[in-house]
Amino acid sequence: MSEKKKRHYKSMTNPDYLGSWDFDKGESRVLIINSIKKGEVIGEGGKKDECVVAYFTTGLPMVLNVTNMKAITVAHGSPYIEDWVGKSISVHVEQVRAFGDIWDALRVSTEAPVKSDLKPKSKPILKKDSEEYDKVVSFLKGQKDKDFEVAFSGPNNKYKISATLRAQLENEHKL
Numbered sequence: 001m002s003e004k005k006k007r008h009y010k011s012m013t014n015p016d017y018l019g020s021w022d023f024d025k026g027e028s029r030v031l032i033i034n035s036i037k038k039g040e041v042i043g044e045g046g047k048k049d050e051c052v053v054a055y056f057t058t059g060l061p062m063v064l065n066v067t068n069m070k071a072i073t074v075a076h077g078s079p080y081i082e083d084w085v086g087k088s089i090s091v092h093v094e095q096v097r098a099f100g101d102i103w104d105a106l107r108v109s110t111e112a113p114v115k116s117d118l119k120p121k122s123k124p125i126l127k128k129d130s131e132e133y134d135k136v137v138s139f140l141k142g143q144k145d146k147d148f149e150v151a152f153s154g155p156n157n158k159y160k161i162s163a164t165l166r167a168q169l170e171n172e173h174k175l
Contacts (some may be wrong), residue, residue, distance in 0.1 A: 015139070015154075016060065016061075016154050017041070017053070017060055017061055017062060017063050018059065018060040018061065018062040018091070018106065019106065020093045020104035020105060020106055021104075022060070023092070023093045023106075027092070027093075028090055028091065028092040028109075029059075029090070029091050029092075030088050030089070030090050030091075030113045031054075031056040031057075031058075031059065031062075031088065031089055031090075031091055032056055032057045032058075032086065032087070032088045033054055033055075033056060033057075033072075033084050033085055033086065033087055033088075033089065034055045034056055034057045034085065035054075035055045035085060036052060036053070036054050036055070036064070036081040036084060036085070037052075037053055037055065038050060038051070038052050038053070039051065039053055041053065041063055051063045051064070052064045052069065054084075054089075055153075058123065059158065060154065060158065061153075061154075062091070062106060067107070068106070068107065068108040071089075071107070071108040071109065071110045072084055072087075072089055072108055074110040075087075075089060075108070075109065075110050075111055075112040076112055087112065088112065088113045089108050089109070089112070089113070090108065090109040090111070090112075090113045091106055091107070091108055091109075092106075092107055092109065093105070093106060093107070094107045122160075123158065123159050123160045124159055124160065125159065125160045125161075126155070126159035126160065126161045126165060128165060128168075132159065136155045136159070136169065137169070137172060139151075139154065139155065140152070140155070140169060140172065140173045141173075143173070144173070148170050148173045148174070151173060152166075152169065152170070152173070155169075
């Protein structure tokens with residue numbers, strides 16, 4: 001009998017961004033940068049911050065702090081974000097001392113992954129009558145103040161979604 005994976009409480013506070021809670025112990029992921037943008041991120045308690053966010057070809061985006069941007073600079077030999085697009089990074093979890101305590105934090109390796117490490121993970125297929133579908137609908141309802149394309153980017157990166165289901169979600173988002 002397979003054991004149901006437990007969810008970290010932080011996965012509920014900001015599910016739109018990659019966090020340490022998304023990784024299994026000792027896991028490292030190779031991600032390919034699709035774009036880097038600056039934008040408003042809403043954190044715990046509704047606190048809004050201007051952050052730099054990396055969007056990947058698959059999966060959730062990641063908020064980049066200075067430490068991780070410096071690591072990307074070292075890994076790819078350029079401090080210019082335009083040079084990072086299309087490049088792969090290796091992300092893992094490290095424990096760091098911050099704010100008087102020890103925390104799990106995402107860290108980018110200062111070494112670029114070798115091409116043989118780049119195995120794209122297939123996304124699960126979103127089905128209408130599933131718990132995941134209900135979560136996506138609930139998420140989109142909470143994003144009514146955002147344009148559908150912006151609101152849909154998280155679920156679209158996380159699941160394979162048919163054109164028919166996408167159109168249905170878009171119509172529900174407009175209601």
